[in-house]
């Protein structure tokens with residue numbers, strides 16, 4: 001993996017990376033993007049138990065039914081940031097309930113947005129379309145990345161570079 005270089009033209013660009021991660025894949029991308037852009041970061045915690053096989057099954061069902069969940073209290077005010085970069089894993093073809101909850105709760109505070117999503121193998125387009133409609137905002141950049149690509153440093157670096165190019 002390349003040495004992460006802060007490519008943000010000015011630190012004064014006020015960017016917040018918001019993500020939810022159950023098993024670390026989305027966190028890996030979020031941390032990398034945060035460092036590269038010199039951004040702030042907010043991890044969203046799902047207060048509902050999502051571990052184990054039941055957590056998986058109920059998580060998939062909740063995502064499929066487009067349910068919201070209870071999330072932690074946020075620490076970073078999205079309205080104080082110029083751009084919010086939102087990362088979610090794909091669950092049963094949908095965004096994770098924790099991210100749906102965050103977007104619904106703070107949509108009026110989000111001035112500009114970019115999305116990324118991680119998945120086992122499926123296409124992530126559906127999340128992007130839904131998040132765009134939910135916020136009623138055209139994202140300035142999108143990135144979908146699957147497990148195999150996350151483990152391949154050259155693909156990972158290239159995807160992040162392309163995602164952050166216009167940010």
Ligand SMILES: Cc1cc2nc3c(=O)[nH]c(=O)nc-3n(C[C@H](O)[C@H](O)[C@H](O)COP(=O)(O)O)c2cc1C
Pocket residue numbers: 020021022023024025026027055056057059060061089090091092093094118119120121122123147
């Ligand atoms: C409840 C649940 C449902 C999932 N559904 C899908 C799916 O429909 N398609 C897919 O490619 N991956 C699916 N996955 C795999 C995750 O999207 C993938 O492993 C993701 O990178 C996990 O991110 P995380 O480690 O940040 O939690 C699912 C995972 C979980 C836990």
